[in-house]
Amino acid sequence: MTKFNELTISDAQKKIIKGEISCRELVLDCLAKIKQTDEKVKAFVTLNSEKALSLADEEDKRLAFLKDTKQIGNLFRDYPLLGIPVAVKDNFSTKGLLTTASAKVLENYKPVFDASVVKKINDAGGIILGKTNMDAWAHGSSTESSDFFTTRNPWNLERLAGGSSGGSAAAVAADLTIAAIGSETAGSIRQPACWCGVVGMKPTYGRVSRYGVIAMASSTDSPGPITKSVSDAALMLGVIAGKDEADATSSPTSVPDYLTCLGEENKIKGIKIGVAKQYFLKGIDSEVEKNAYQAIKILEKAGAQIKEISLLDPKYAVAVYTVIQRSEVSSNLGRYDGIRFGHDRSYFKDEAKRRIMFGTYSLSAGYYDQYYKKAQKVRTLIGQDFEKAFKEVDLIIGPTSPCPALGIGATKEASMFGEMQDILLEASSVAGLPAISLPSGFSSEGLPTGIQIIGPSFSEEQIFKTAFIYEKIARWHERKPKL
Amino acid sequence: MNDKNKQKLKNIKTLSEEEVKHIAKLANLSLSNEEVKKFQGQLSETLNFIQVLDELNTEKAEPTNHASGLSNIFRQDEIKPSISQAEALANAPSLSDGFFKVKAILERNDDEI
Amino acid sequence: MKLKRILIGLEIHIELKTKSKMFCGCSAVHFEKIPNSQTCPVCLGLPGALPVPNFKAIESVILIGQALNCEILKESKFDRKNYFYPDLPKGYQISQYDQPFCLNGWLEYKIQGTNYRAKIRRVHLEEDTGKLVHTQVKGKSCSLIDFNRSGCPLVEIVTEPEFDSSLAAKTFLEKLQKIVRYLEVADADMEKGQMRCEPTVNLEIEDGGKNYFTPLVEIKNINSFRFVQKAIDFEVERQFKDFEEKRIEKMPGNKTTRGWSEKKLETGLQRTKEEASDYRYFPEPDIPPIFWSDKQITNFKELFKKIVLPDKLESRFISLYGLRPEQAEILCRDKETAFYFEKCVELGKIKKITSLDIVNKLINQSKKAKQFADLSPKEFIEKIGESQKLFSLNKEEISLIADRVLKENQKIQDEYRKGKTQVLGFLIGLVQKEAKGKADPRIVQKILAEKLA
Structure with missing residues (x-):
């Protein structure tokens, strides 16, 4: 029998509506699984057990008042995450609950306010289960540079979970939670989702409010869901997306009903999907490549029109991203002086220092034009490159990560590990485009591989639709790691 | 050595120790001597990597400072509730009478002592 | 050795009189409030907090810019100015670098009947810092920080370094204060720190047929117009002596900051500017850029046109009511008195009370105790009427x-x-x-x- 913690959001909801499970049971099963396996996986840095249980009880009381399933179903319309345990990356401010960004500097910091995304989850009836581990300050693609501990890949505990949202991805993959929230600056949702064999959606920049998310690179930071299925990602994004008065960069574009659009299956017929040869790099893992091509074939069979396209060499995006991100990081980490909260600057670890140092240099007098401004100009070229591509095709497909999860310790002494690892993800990030990563199969060693589908700004519906069809045919998401 | 390689060699950028120390000062970081050495190498490495940007002609490109494409986002001049003094001070390690407290700052004026 | 010329440039900060702060909804009225009682995640620089600009503050800056005959830039943006100081919560100040709201203006001011024109380099908007108090707690020296002022809107006005006397600088500042008060965008009380002025002073000295420039000195901590003059005068003398002794000339990087001491009536060295001079400005990624449409620019201009400025009012008083220039100047020192006068003139017409009768009474009264402040213009006119009724003989x-x-x-x-x-x-x-x-x-x-x- 399935443990309730293994459920997707949509299955859990069905069971709650039918009265087969209570919210409390759902939370309890997640907590039990955490207790059983998180010692090995190490996905969470802080648990919210007591509060989560009392919230679950409140939701159960609310449900108890409603007699028939129809009434309960209506309740879910207003509270789409009612009773659903959600794990939240530790860079999202949670009122009264430790928020450290997995950084020693913030090890004792308890925010006095909720991030807008957290507030939306709470308002939708979701239950924050705990805070997940990440690369400190989101600097990295391994979760190995967490100042606390390394999160392990649930498919193979000797492997990395990816990052920076590694804790969230591992928690979802290991069924420690029903769903999770991550954030991506360039790859930090898609890459750990890929390595952990789950679904990660990085929305259009500005689609989801950044208010209350500990800033990494402000001009590309994008919160998004990490889930067990495409439809869960669609549901979650619907909850957290939208204009936020507190975030001047959040978009006023109206939020479509992402869930409803998934049903329109025939819509994939005739859709043009581009395959860029530049995204099948020299040196890419052969199984990753094979699985990606198989996925493309599946979509073609389902009615999509596959077209070869050409994009800028991704190495430019790596450079652009490195300069912009590190520059912004150097400024964003200026507030950590240990006066109003947290420890002083001597508590920064290597990776943060390295990025602060580089960013300080690239913004400093005499170098601004050469580095920062130049990078922002190349960023324009990257944007134009995508615009050109999207005149030819509706979506672009390619591998998410060039390889399956690397071993623990892979990041040691690599001064640009994060930036290099995310080579296939940075271009779309600096251009602010939406993209999803979903499982494309497994390597011979049993490690998940992933594909990503990138679309033009605010094309999340189209991306979800396409991903949903692929997932329905391929069904990779149904496999679970043995823990 | 062909011209291209010569060109490459010429462009190789290495930061001096002094430069690294100066950056650390600007960034308000105190680095150990080993760290200075380490970052000297790593920062130079990264600087050389990002020189690929020079391969692209950006004469006609305006810098993209914002990915959102938005402009003119303002708020009206309305007061919203502040957090309480207790909340403001809740996470601070050092306090005195409702103020945040830090070590004496040297640049004070005689009048203010 | 001869002092050939004094060069004074002014950098003026004025707190804008908005209800809320520059980038958050906290009250901007911070004077003598309980410390740290008017803050929020944004102005305390808490992790994850984001700024959203206050339109009213932007509008105010553009009004000031227009009053200073500046050009309104069609494309503008906010930038981050990065530096570390305990009163700066984010490690950067949101300010404006290469695209301020207003550029290249001028303002005329008058000394003993002669008009002078000061060139304005730029007018930009930024956020204020918190306030530091230097004190002792349990016998130990320390600094205390109050962030109530943090994030309050601050307009910065920078002039060309073309004032050649402390009197010119002071007169200009008085005029500027009068203007922002007329615009009703600021109270600009120097004693309360609502208007802060940092003059940068250096000298051109002639010696043996050659001209030398002394190093630039920025003077801080001045809190009255009187002291602006005194501090500059002190600095002129000090620099001259210093040059006589050391003969150090102005060079890139040798600008210094000196603090004005009210007690000692002298300036003292604060810190060398060199250390903090690399502010690593870059476009504020949290705030989208600002593009004014022609219509919006027209709106700003219309709004400005509706406001009467002291110069215009003074000439109106002279030409329309036959006032002497000194009388007009006195009446127009503040908008309230000027408007009060106009109202009285209007009401006086019916009672055959002339504007000259009114101005004499008003100036006499305001010299003593502002008695008229308690009277409405109607009451004031009646009072004049009564006293004139006494003289019933024609x-x-x-x-x-x-x-x-x-x-x-x-x-x-x-x-x-x-x-x-x-x-x-x-x-x-x-x-x-x-x-x-x-x-x-x-x-x-x-x-x-x-x-x-």
Whole structure:
């Protein structure tokens, strides 16, 4: 029998509506699984057990008042995450609950306010289960540079979970939670989702409010869901997306009903999907490549029109991203002086220092034009490159990560590990485009591989639709790691 | 050595120790001597990597400072509730009478002592 | 060695009078409030908090820019100015770098009847810092920080370094204060720190046929117009002596900051600017850029047109009401008095009370204790009316009395004609006595003088 913690959001909801499970049971099963396996996986840095249980009880009381399933179903319309345990990356401010960004500097910091995304989850009836581990300050693609501990890949505990949202991805993959929230600056949702064999959606920049998310690179930071299925990602994004008065960069574009659009299956017929040869790099893992091509074939069979396209060499995006991100990081980490909260600057670890140092240099007098401004100009070229591509095709497909999860310790002494690892993800990030990563199969060693589908700004519906069809045919998401 | 390689060699950028120390000062970081050495190498490495940007002609490109494409986002001049003094001070390690407290700052004026 | 020229540039910060802060909804009225009682995640620089600009503050800056005859930039943006100081919560100040709201203006000011024109380099908007208090706690020196002021809107005005005397700088500042008050965008009280001025001073010295420039010095901590003048004067003298002794010339990187001490009436070295000079400005990624459409620019101009500025009002008072320039200047020092005067003039018309009657009364009154402040213009006019009613006799009636008095005092008449003009006062007194005080003494004087001529 399935443990309730293994459920997707949509299955859990069905069971709650039918009265087969209570919210409390759902939370309890997640907590039990955490207790059983998180010692090995190490996905969470802080648990919210007591509060989560009392919230679950409140939701159960609310449900108890409603007699028939129809009434309960209506309740879910207003509270789409009612009773659903959600794990939240530790860079999202949670009122009264430790928020450290997995950084020693913030090890004792308890925010006095909720991030807008957290507030939306709470308002939708979701239950924050705990805070997940990440690369400190989101600097990295391994979760190995967490100042606390390394999160392990649930498919193979000797492997990395990816990052920076590694804790969230591992928690979802290991069924420690029903769903999770991550954030991506360039790859930090898609890459750990890929390595952990789950679904990660990085929305259009500005689609989801950044208010209350500990800033990494402000001009590309994008919160998004990490889930067990495409439809869960669609549901979650619907909850957290939208204009936020507190975030001047959040978009006023109206939020479509992402869930409803998934049903329109025939819509994939005739859709043009581009395959860029530049995204099948020299040196890419052969199984990753094979699985990606198989996925493309599946979509073609389902009615999509596959077209070869050409994009800028991704190495430019790596450079652009490195300069912009590190520059912004150097400024964003200026507030950590240990006066109003947290420890002083001597508590920064290597990776943060390295990025602060580089960013300080690239913004400093005499170098601004050469580095920062130049990078922002190349960023324009990257944007134009995508615009050109999207005149030819509706979506672009390619591998998410060039390889399956690397071993623990892979990041040691690599001064640009994060930036290099995310080579296939940075271009779309600096251009602010939406993209999803979903499982494309497994390597011979049993490690998940992933594909990503990138679309033009605010094309999340189209991306979800396409991903949903692929997932329905391929069904990779149904496999679970043995823990 | 062909011209291209010569060109490459010429462009190789290495930061001096002094430069690294100066950056650390600007960034308000105190680095150990080993760290200075380490970052000297790593920062130079990264600087050389990002020189690929020079391969692209950006004469006609305006810098993209914002990915959102938005402009003119303002708020009206309305007061919203502040957090309480207790909340403001809740996470601070050092306090005195409702103020945040830090070590004496040297640049004070005689009048203010 | 001869002082050839004094060069003074001004950097002025003025707190804008908005209700809320620059980038958050906290109250911007921070003077003498309980410390750290008016903050939020945004102005405390808590992790994850984001700024959203206050439109009213932007509008205010653009009004100031227009009053200073600046160009309004069609494309503008906010930038981050990165530096570390305990009163700066984010490690950067949101300010404006290469695209401020307003650029290249000028302002005329008057010294002893002569007009001068000061060139304005830029007018930009930024956020204020918190406030540091240096004190001792349990016998140990420390600094305390209050963030109530953090994030309050601050306009920065930078002039060209073209003032050649401390008086010129002070006069300009007074004029600027008057203007922002007329615009109703700031109270600009220097004592309260609502207007802060940092003059940068250096000298051109001639010696042996060669000209030398002394190093730039920025003076901080000045909190009154009087001290602006004193501090500059002190600095001019100090720099001259210093150059005589050390002969150090202005060079890139040798600008220093000196603090003005009210107690000692001197400036003292604060820190070398060199350390903090690399602010690593870059476009604020949290705030989208600002592009004004033609319509929006027109709106700003329309809004500005509706506001009367002191210069315009002074000339109106002179041409329309026949005021002397000094009178007009006094009345227009603040908008309230000027508008009060105009209202009185309007109301006075019906009662045949002239603008000159009103201005005399007003200036006399405001010299003593601002009595009129308690009176409405209507009450004020009535008061003047009453005092004039006392003089119920008209010119003809007074003339008859004067004739009578002169006839009865032939001897005194003769004395006057012989040159003893001071007897006129005596004659006025006699007329007044006859008239039982119902004659306007000014008219009596005029009539008597005519008759005696």
